[in-house]
Amino acid sequence: MDVQSETVPRDARHRVERTRARARYDRDTVHAILDAGMLAHVAFSVGGQPFVIPMLYARDGKTIVLHGSIASRLMDELADGVPACIGVTHLDGLVLARSHFDHSVNYRSVVVFGRARAVLDADEKASALSRFVDALIPGRAAESRAADRTELAATQVLRLAIEDASAKIRSGGVKDNPADLALPYWAGVVPMRTRYAMPQPEADLADAALPASVRRLLAADEAAA
Amino acid sequence: MDVQSETVPRDARHRVERTRARARYDRDTVHAILDAGMLAHVAFSVGGQPFVIPMLYARDGKTIVLHGSIASRLMDELADGVPACIGVTHLDGLVLARSHFDHSVNYRSVVVFGRARAVLDADEKASALSRFVDALIPGRAAESRAADRTELAATQVLRLAIEDASAKIRSGGVKDNPADLALPYWAGVVPMRTRYAMPQPEADLADAALPASVRRLLAADEAAA
Incomplete structure (x- = not known):
């Protein structure tokens, strides 16, 4: 099933077995979590041996775009359309309870869940790479040179249609056993998130102004603090 | 092969096919990267369908400890000793080049790579849970109540012996094509890392002092800034 439907039917593959209260199936939730990240862990099997590979990704509508070297054996396996499973996770805080x-x-x-296919058309590949750069920082693709034919030939671009998807979210405070509340232990949440530090320009650009994409990124990072 | 050896032999399974310069196989590097994290993506197959599950983990010597609910179907599959593959990745910076x-x-x-087995002994389970809490914040296990028999019975603890492992690291600056250096585009690295924010104590602890583990975590976070 597709996450196009507002609520994705619960087949055996993607149903969240445990802690149902944390499970969400609506498309907007799935897409928002995907769009908040850039790193995926992509799993697939070759001859019964599972592999998981960290890969950068970008969501494009109801597909996920991945890329790698044309010479990668594992990319070739993925491009063959074997069943794949992609995990994206953001950690938002440590929940420190009174009990272990x-x-x-x-x-x-x-x-x-889905199957990847190789993108072969040069224009579609170039467009996918551009989207991928903008997934690192929005607006960055326009601030750098698009891929030329040689680079496109050296790049394997995969597009995976999202067949099934499920989201899980935990937020809020500690859920201690009531019997533990009188224990002499501190309990609470320590929020965590990815933050950016001062950019390190290449040596010949030490005095150059930061590009708009980086200035927006740092401003958004600061504003969320 | 085991990462016990200083250099892990390069069999077909764990050899890093691409960008050899980024590949490291020594045990200390592998362990340091594992110890810097708490979130793993665990992959395995059930009936040919790959799954990837985000799980908290702790390294214990040459094993990785995982845990979950005793009622989880996927935990049961993992505990059956099927081949598993675990990925742990830290993002350290955006590398913004002059070309896409x-x-x-x-x-x-x-x-x-390895196979998990269920930990059944109650003492070993309790000790694994304690190690797991300390993986979230060092020293925290001593600041909270150890698991009781009911809780241990409700918890599935898995221990996966590390059979093969490989590390990949990219660090440093942009590697632009020399032909691109004259282009009018900014290039550089924007460092990124996980940071912690002000702790949110449970309501009845609003005036309580922070525990030592949290104070150390925040101090280390600040010192690295």
């Missing part, structure tokens, strides 16, 4: 058992983390995660 | 093609990220990643 109730320790947890706040997080947002998505698991996507 | 040379955009990248700085990162440290580890891929581990």
